[in-house]
Amino acid sequence: MFEAPEDRKYLESHEYATTDGETATVGISDFAQDELGDVVFVELPEVGDEITQHEEFGVVESIKAVSDLYAPVSGTVTAVNEALFDQPELVNEDPYGDGWLLEVEVADDRSSKTSSPPRSTASKPSERQ
Amino acid sequence: MTDTSRHERTDGSPYAPHTSEETAEMLAAVGVESEAELFDVPEPVRFDGELGIDSRSERELRAELSETLAKNDDLTEFLGRDHHSHYVPSVVEDLTRRSEFLTSYTQYQPEITQGFLQALFEYQSLLVELTGLPVANCSMYDAATALGEAARLAGRVRQASGTTVLIPEILHDNKREVLANYVDGTDLEIGTYPMDDGNVDVDALAEHVGDETVMVYVENPTVRGTIEERLAEVGEIADGADALFCLGTDVVALGLLEEPASVGADVVVGEADALGLPTAYGMGLGLFATRETFLRQVPGRLVGAGEDAAGKRAFTLTLQTREQHIRKERATSNICTNQAWVALRTAMHLAYLGPDGLVDLAGQCVREAESLSEALNGLRGVKAPVHERHHFREFLARTDQPAPAIARDLETNGFAVHVVDDHLLQVCVTDVNAAQTDALVEAFEEAL
Amino acid sequence: MNYDQARYGDEDRYEPLLSEKDTTSVDVDEASPLPEDLTRDSLELPRLSEPELARHYTRLSQMNWSVESGPYPLGSCTMKYNPSFTEDVAADPSGAVHPDRSDGTIQGTLELLYGLQDYLARIGGMDAVTLQPPAGAAGEFTGILVAKAYHEANDDERSEVIVPASAHGTNFASAAMAGYDVVELPSGEDGRVDLEALEAAVSEETAALMLTNPNTVGVFERDIEEIAEIVHDAGGLLYYDGANLNALLGQARPGDMGFDVMHYNVHKTFATPHGGGGPGAGPVGVTEELAEFLPSPQVREREGHYELYEPEQSIGKVHGYQGNWLVLVKAYAYIARLGDAGLKDAAAKAVLNANYLASQIDLDIPYGPFHHEFAATAGDRDAADVAKRMLDYGVHPPTTKWPEFVPEAMLTEPTEAESLDSLEDLADAFDSAMNDSTEEIESAPSKTTAGRIDQAAAARNPRLSWRALGEEE
Known part of the structure; x- marks a missing residue:
């Protein structure tokens, strides 16, 4: 039902990283974007920042949910998808293509096995109080 | 039945x-x-x-x-501090009592609550015009809690640089206590800077501001009614230390005094209920405006413009992921129920006055304070105003005789003023009590 | 029911903005009595004549839903009828006093506040009440600060507050604001607190457990005595979120269940109007052990004279003055109007209405027995779409998609104020919307002023003032 190309690895929290070569492209899966709904805001690190596997590196928000982003690999950020700042909907439209989040120069390839970091609490809407 | x-x-x-x-x-x-x-x-x-x-x-x-309630004494109040009131026209009372406004809930179904959403959008817009800052929320509880939220915002956006929130040495005690409770659960500490003849001692402030400062809070007018003269310098000092400059004011003063954005304010808080809400035993409406940079750190509700299925402009609560019902313990604030109905009143009163009416009203606050202080200064044993500054609505009067005794005498004769200490009284005059100033001066003279 | 909401405006917009009706600019320096360097240069604002103003706001009011328009069954919100006479009482000019007046000159105000402290203490089974918190969330924050001060006074610093996963978002946020780590307690299979999970969660770090009872699916926590024992044995306090107190008025009291501290949502339980989002009031009640930590000032009576005083170890202030006076007066008037029999009857009828409505709709209700509200599930339909469609049937829909553990939840609280006829309208709206086609519910609403609003687009491009709209053009 949801696309999950095999040329990349996935965390259980649904972030992906491409696995070819020293530079990885990081994004969220088709399933994750669908669960979240219309993405309205993405908060990402800056070029040059270090990210660490299984640790938070940013936030993606829909109207009514917030989800922390966990790094599928460790490394140095070499590019950030700046198009998302104006068009966060690209994450929904093309999660594996134009909706990518980061390019990362992978620090150490030893830990390519993914495990399960704590799933972020994506909360849902309500009307009360 | x-x-x-x-x-x-x-x-x-x-x-x-x-x-x-x-x-x-x-x-x-x-x-x-x-x-x-x-x-x-x-x-x-x-x-x-x-x-x-x-x-x-x-x-x-x-x-x-x-x-x-008739057991309350019928006094003419010359009281201010953080609870000011101006004459509220009947049309505001009448329209805000319409049950479609009064008995409605928060606008979680925007399609059926366009009316209130638009009214709140207009309130936000009016504050944007008054402060010059591009983001205003659609209400906090009151000025004191808005200050508490500003300090917490400063803590979040400047957490790497320090932990000190600097406030004036002379500040309403109530406000200081509320602020202390709002930062109680954070690393923030409250420090004070000295005042010079009622206003910020700018040179001393420069000494007090350092790397550890996350926010500098200044009021204009001050709690003693003086009008600040060197706000732009304060803005530069705060900026130089990468601290936020938070300005406390009220919605009438904003019509006349320096525009907050023009003196470098990062956050504006204060009393928006000075318009729209008559004296109500301290019930308020907290004004909160800030720069675009801090949009996602704003506490409370925001109304935004969008489009509906017919392609028409329509309004909706927006950026709700900041709020407690979605972000829970990581929300920018716990606020849910706010003061929306008071914001409706304030916006209505502002539109009724228009810019000329507002400037006139604010001008009256300066002129009345000046003439009343002059009249009191003419009495033997009274020095008013104590501070050699321009004043807005209120001022201090030094009395040779004990101030509490004078206040008691005034009370007996039908007037209420603030007692500040043994020989200091504070007097506040607005359009509401301006017609009774001669009577106050007379009673004052008798009390002496 | 046949329904069409008012819809003013033209092709591009509904009612024009104030700024689109008039924009007037003034040169401030010219009109100012102050030196030029102390004033702003100019000011640009709308200025409307009184007739124009009256028309603008009357039109806006007609494009707004309210309790007096029709049923408003938002679960957890208690949108009951707001009696008119309480507005008249609040408007009494003798009550319009400044909070810095001396006690002796405002005996009437203090007497009324003292009376309300007393009424609320009786209703909650508490020993002392502060009226200062201006909203429910402010009450939570105050209550948790009081709990914190109590522990600190016992040299017993604790770091955690336990909150059930199904709790109101404010509970999490209030505990965090007070500096606590929040420990989330998963819901048990029956929707209630799972005692084993609670046993596992409490420790010497537990400052408090925050609980709503009946909980957020309307089900009473039958194990409340055991829950209290577990929390108290660990040295923690039990906090009652008063959002659902309407179910229990005169029937059961938090104080009797072992709660140490609670807040009341005056704008829910005691019928003060919500005003489009506020003001409300969130008084906090506590047991005797916690009374000395309450905010300052409190009102007390000494030989017929009322006075303000500071409790011995007060946490200080949580509002610039004494909270939302106008709301508190209305609450007093409402409680006094109902009295014992009326309060008890309000709860009974609220519970009867919820149960009757539930019996008349075709939706599944997974958790029960429920009281004043129930969480129906929209099953394979999208609850938010069903809700939008209900708008077309002339009612306001329930709270949707919350609590999260109920799939496609429609949390419904009709309150005691709905008549049998009105409950039938509501039931019809539920069932009609549920039976309409996916296309119909996804394109709803069509009878409201605005059609479905694209909230994602509004959030991606936030325009929060008419200045922002102008800059775009």
């Missing part, structure tokens, strides 16, 4: 419409004999006693409460 007139009914809730036949029909539909059966409450925690609250009819209650 009994035969008693509805407004006199005391045997059940007069606001539950059920006739006994209807109640019986509903119980039968649910399949129980009595309402009591519907309560799944274990016996030990059921309440079988009497609360001891007598039901009174509507007529009795109106008489009783009117009698109770």
Whole structure:
């Protein structure tokens, strides 16, 4: 039902990283974007920042949910998808293509096995109080 | 329901419409004999006693409460600090009491609540014009809690650089206490800087501001009614230390005094209820505006413009992921219920006044304070104003005789003023009590 | 029911903005009594004549839903009828006093506040009440600060507050604001607190457990005595979120269940109007052990004279003055109007209405027995779409998609104020919307002023003032 190309690895929290070569492209899966709904805001690190596997590196928000982003690999950020700042909907439209989040120069390839970091609490809407 | 007139009914809730036949029909539909059966409450925690609250009819209650409140002395108040009021025109009272506004809920279904959403969008827009800052939320509880939220915002956005929130040495105690509670659960500490003749001692402030400072809070007008003269320098000092400059003010003063954005304010807080809400024993409306940079750190609700399915402009609550119902313990604030209805009143009053009316009203606050302080200064044993500054609405008067005794005498003669200490009184004058200033001066003279 | 909401405006917009009706600019320096360097240069604002103003706001009011428009069954919100006479009482000019007046000159105000402290204490089974918190969330924050001060006074610093996963978002946020780590307690299978999970969660770090009872699916926590024992044995306090107190008025009291501290949502339980989002009031009640930590000032009576005083170990202030006076007066009037019998009847009818409505709709209700509200599930339909469609049937829909553990939740609280006829309208709206086609519910609403609003687009491009709209053009 949801696309999950095999040329990349996935965390259980649904972030992906491409696995070819020293530079990885990081994004969220088709399933994750669908669960979240219309993405309205993405908060990402800056070029040059270090990210660490299984640790938070940013936030993606829909109207009514917030989800922390966990790094599928460790490394140095070499590019950030700046198009998302104006068009966060690209994450929904093309999660594996134009909706990518980061390019990362992978620090150490030893830990390519993914495990399960704590799933972020994506909360849902309500009307009360 | 009994035969008693509805407004006199005391045997059940007069606001539950059920006739006994209807109640019986509903119980039968649910399949129980009595309402009591519907309560799944274990016996030990059921309440079988009497609360001891007598039901009174509507007529009795109106008489009783009117009698109770009439026990308040009828005084002409020359009181201000963080609770100012100006004459509120009847049209504002009348329109805000429309039940479509008064009895509506938060606009979680925007399609059916466009009216209130637009009114709140207009309130935000008016504050944007007044402050020059591009983001205003649609209300905090009052000026004190808005200051608390500003300090927490500063803590979040400047957490790497330090932990000190600097406030004026002379600040309303109530506000200081609220701020202390708002930062109690954070790493933030409150520090003070000295004042010079009522205003910020700018040179001393420069000494106090350092790397550890996350926010500098200044009021204009100050709690003593003085008007600040070097705000742009304060802005530069705060900026130089990468601290936020938070300016406390009120919605009338904003019409006349320097525009916050033009002196470098990062956050503006204060009393928006100075318009729209008459004296209400301290009930307020907290103004909160800030720069675009901090948009996602703003506490409370925001109304935004969007489009509906017909392609028309429509309004909706927006950026709700900041709020507690979505972000829970990581929300920018716990605020949910706010002061929306008071914001409606304030916006209405502002649109009624227009910019010329607002500037006139603010000008009156300066002129009346000046002429009343001059008149009091003419009395033997009184120096007013104490501070050699321009004043807005209120000022200090030094008295040779003990101030508490003078205030008591004034009270006996029908006037209320603030006692600041043994020989200092504070007097506040607005359009509401301006016609009684001669009488106040006369009573003052007698009290001396 | 046949329904069409008012819809003013033209092709591009509904009612024009104030700024689109008039924009007037003034040169401030010219009109100012102050030196030029102390004032702003100019000011640009709308200025409307009184007739124009009256028309603008009357039109806006007609494009707004309210309790007096029709049923408003938002679960957890208690949108009951707001009696008119309480407005008249609040408007009494004798009550319009400044909070810095001396006690002796405002005996009437203090007497009324003292009376309300007393009423609320009786209703909650508490020993002392502060009226200062201006909203429910402010009450939570105050209550948790009081709990914190109590522990600190016992040299017993604790770091955690336990909150059930199904709790109101404010509970999490209030505990965090007070500096606590929040420990989330998963819901048990029956929707209630799972005692084993609670046993596992409490420790010497537990400052408090925050609990709503009946909980957020309307089900009473039958194990409340055991829950209290577990929390108290660990040295923690039990906090009652008063959002659902309407179910229990005169029938059961938090104080009797072992709660140490609670807040009341005056704008829910005691019928003060919500005003489009506020003001409300969130008084906090506590047991005797906690009374000395309450905010300052409190009102007390000495030989017929009322006075303000500071409790011995007060946490200080949580509002610039004494909270939302106008709301508190209305609450007093409401409680006094109802009295013992009326309060008890309000709860009974609220519970009867919820149960009757539930019996008349075709939706599944997974958790029960419920009291004043129930969480129906829209099943394979999208609850938010069903809700939008209900708008077209002339009612306001329930709270949707919350609590989260109920799939496609429609949390419904009709309150005691709905008549049998009105409950039938509501039931019809539920069932009609549920039976309409997916296309119909996804394109709803069509009878409201605005059609479905694209909230994602509004959030991606936030325009929060008419200045922002102008800059775009």
